[in-house]
Amino acid sequence: MKVLFVASECAPFVKTGGLADVIGAVPKTLAALGAEVRILLPAYPALREHAAAADTVLAIDDLFGGPAALRAVTAEGLDLLLLDAPHLFDRPGNIYLGPDGADWADNHLRFGALCRIGARVALDGVAGWAPDILHAHDWQAGLIPVYLRQAGGAVPKSVVTVHNIAFQGLFDAAVCAELGVEPESFVSERAEYFGKLGFLKGGLACCDRITTVSPTYARELLTPEFGMGLHGVLQARSADLSGILNGIDLDAWDPGADPSLAATYTARSLKKKAANRAAIEQRFGLDAAADGDGPLFCVVSRLTEQKGLDLLLAVLPGLVARGARLALLGSGDKSLEAGFVAAAHRFKGSVGVEIGYDEPLSHLMQGGSDAILIPSRFEPCGLTQLYGLRYGTLPVVARTGGLADTVIDANEAAILAGCATGVQFAPVTAQALDQAIARTCELYRQPALWQKMMRQAMKHPVGWDQSARAYLALYAGLLGEAPAEPAPA
Numbered sequence: 001m002k003v004l005f006v007a008s009e010c011a012p013f014v015k016t017g018g019l020a021d022v023i024g025a026v027p028k029t030l031a032a033l034g035a036e037v038r039i040l041l042p043a044y045p046a047l048r049e050h051a052a053a054a055d056t057v058l059a060i061d062d063l064f065g066g067p068a069a070l071r072a073v074t075a076e077g078l079d080l081l082l083l084d085a086p087h088l089f090d091r092p093g094n095i096y097l098g099p100d101g102a103d104w105a106d107n108h109l110r111f112g113a114l115c116r117i118g119a120r121v122a123l124d125g126v127a128g129w130a131p132d133i134l135h136a137h138d139w140q141a142g143l144i145p146v147y148l149r150q151a152g153g154a155v156p157k158s159v160v161t162v163h164n165i166a167f168q169g170l171f172d173a174a175v176c177a178e179l180g181v182e183p184e185s186f187v188s189e190r191a192e193y194f195g196k197l198g199f200l201k202g203g204l205a206c207c208d209r210i211t212t213v214s215p216t217y218a219r220e221l222l223t224p225e226f227g228m229g230l231h232g233v234l235q236a237r238s239a240d241l242s243g244i245l246n247g248i249d250l251d252a253w254d255p256g257a258d259p260s261l262a263a264t265y266t267a268r269s270l271k272k273k274a275a276n277r278a279a280i281e282q283r284f285g286l287d288a289a290a291d292g293d294g295p296l297f298c299v300v301s302r303l304t305e306q307k308g309l310d311l312l313l314a315v316l317p318g319l320v321a322r323g324a325r326l327a328l329l330g331s332g333d334k335s336l337e338a339g340f341v342a343a344a345h346r347f348k349g350s351v352g353v354e355i356g357y358d359e360p361l362s363h364l365m366q367g368g369s370d371a372i373l374i375p376s377r378f379e380p381c382g383l384t385q386l387y388g389l390r391y392g393t394l395p396v397v398a399r400t401g402g403l404a405d406t407v408i409d410a411n412e413a414a415i416l417a418g419c420a421t422g423v424q425f426a427p428v429t430a431q432a433l434d435q436a437i438a439r440t441c442e443l444y445r446q447p448a449l450w451q452k453m454m455r456q457a458m459k460h461p462v463g464w465d466q467s468a469r470a471y472l473a474l475y476a477g478l479l480g481e482a483p484a485e486p487a488p489a
C-alpha cells in the first residue's frame with residue numbers, strides 16, 4: 001500500500017510543535033508494517049541541504065510566482081518529497097510567521113502551492129510512484145481533497161487528520177482565483193466558510209475519512225465548545241470521523257539511551273534520575289531540594305491560550321508554599337512569557353524559566369523532573385504527557401482530549417489496583433489545578449507509592465504500533481481490502 005503524507009513540518013528537520021513529531025515518527029512504523037510512505041514537505045532552509053542532494057522528479061516553470069521543483073530524497077529513514085520553491089519557502093525564521101510575529105502575508109500561496117503539488121502527485125504520481133491513499137495533515141494540506149474533488153474521475157482515497165482545529169487556514173475569497181479554487185469548490189458544501197476560503201473546512205468536507213489524534217477529542221470536536229466553528233461540518237461527517245491516539249518515537253525518546261540526559265536510566269535504575277534533576281537545578285538556577293521538599297514540576301510547552309498556563313501562573317504561590325519547584329521551558333504569547341519571567345524573579349530558587357525553544361533541553365526536563373504539568377483547556381492528544389510517562393515523570397493533566405485518554409488518575413481505586421500513572425483534574429480552573437498540585441505533593445511524600453507509579457508509568461504503552469495498525473486498517477477499509485491484522489493485545 002502506497003501512502004502520500006502531506007504536512008508542513010516533520011521532526012527532526014523542522015518542528016514548531018507536536019505535528020512534527022507525529023509526521024517524523026508514524027511513517028517509520030507504517031513502513032515496518034509493510035506500507036510505503038512518502039512525505040511531501042516544503043523545502044524550508046532547514047531542508048535545503050537535503051534538497052540539494054536529492055533527485056529532481058518534477059520541474060514546474062511557475063508555481064504561484066516562481067519556478068519550483070519536487071526533489072526526492074531519503075533522510076533519517078524517511079522518504080521525502082521536498083517542494084523546492086525558493087520564492088515561497090526559502091526564508092529565515094519561523095515557518096509560519098514573519099519577523100514581525102504575524103503570519104507570512106502569502107501563507108495562502110505557500111501552503112496553497114503545497115496542496116496543489118500534493119494533489120498533482122496524488123493524481124498523476126511522480127517518478128513511477130503513485131499513492132493509493134492521500135493523507136493530509138492539518139490546514140496546510142487541507143485544500144488537497146478539494147483539488148481532488150475538482151479533478152473528478154477516479155482519484156485516490158483521501159484522509160484528513162486534525163491535529164489542532166484552532167488553526168483553520170481561513171483566507172479572503174479573492175485568493176480563490178490565484179489558487180485555482182474553482183467556483184464549484186467555493187460553496188458551503190466544500191471550501192467556503194462564511195464568505196472565506198477555508199483550507200481545513202474544504203479538506204474536512206471533501207475527504208473520504210477524517211481522523212483526529214485521540215478518541216476523546218474526536219467526540220469533543222462535535223461540540224460547539226471544542227469544534228471552534230467547525231462542529232457543524234464535523235457533525236455532518238461524524239460517521240467518517242474517528243480518533244486514533246498518537247504515539248511517540250521510542251528511539252528518539254528513550255531514557256535508557258537519550259544523549260541529551262546527564263544520566264540515562266531505566267525503571268530499574270530510577271535513582272539515576274537525580275543527576276538529571278541536578279542538571280536542571282543548575283541550568284534553571286533552582287535551589288537543590290532538601291529533605292521533605294515537594295516535587296520538581298516541569299512545563300515544556302508553547303505558551304498559548306490552549307495550554308492553560310495562565311492558570312499555572314495564578315497558582316504558583318501555592319506550588320512554592322508547598323515546597324515544590326517549577327522549571328518551565330516555553331515560548332509564545334508575550335504576556336505569558338513576561339508573567340513567567342516575573343515569577344522566576346519573585347520566587348527565585350523555586351521557579352526557573354527559560355523562554356525559547358530547545359529540543360535537547362526538553363529531553364533533559366523529562367529526564368530530571370518528578371512531574372510534568374499540562375493544564376490544557378483543550379488537547380487533541382498531547383505528546384509531552386507521553387514523554388513524561390516514558391521517562392517516569394508523572395503527568396499532572398487536565399481531563400480533556402488525549403490527556404484524558406492516556407493518563408490514569410491516582411484515585412483510590414487506581415492506586416489499589418496498581419495502575420495509576422499520574423493525576424487528572426477537572427474542570428480546567430485555577431482552583432482545580434491548585435488541588436491537583438496539592439494532591440501530587442501528597443503522593444510525592446509517599447516515596448514507595450511514588451516510585452511504584454513511576455514504574456507503572458514507564459510500562460504504559462506509548463509507541464506507535466497499535467495506532468499505526470489502526471491507520472493501516474482505515475486505509476485498507478477505504479481501498480476495500482481486508483483490514484490489517486488486529487494489534488496484539
Ligand SMILES: Nc1ncnc2c1ncn2[C@@H]1O[C@H](COP(=O)(O)OP(=O)(O)O[C@H]2O[C@H](CO)[C@@H](O)[C@H](O)[C@H]2O)[C@@H](O)[C@H]1O
Nearest residue numbers: 017018019163301302330356357358362380381382383384
Ligand atoms: N519550548 C520548547 N522547546 C522544546 N520543545 C518544545 C517546546 N515547546 C514545545 N515543545 C515540544 O513540542 C511538542 C509539543 O507537542 P504537543 O503534542 O504537546 O502539542 P502541540 O500543541 O504542539 O501539538 C498539536 O498536535 C499534536 C500532534 O498531533 C497533538 O498531540 C497536540 O494535542 C496538538 O495540540 C513536544 O514534542 C514538546 O516537547
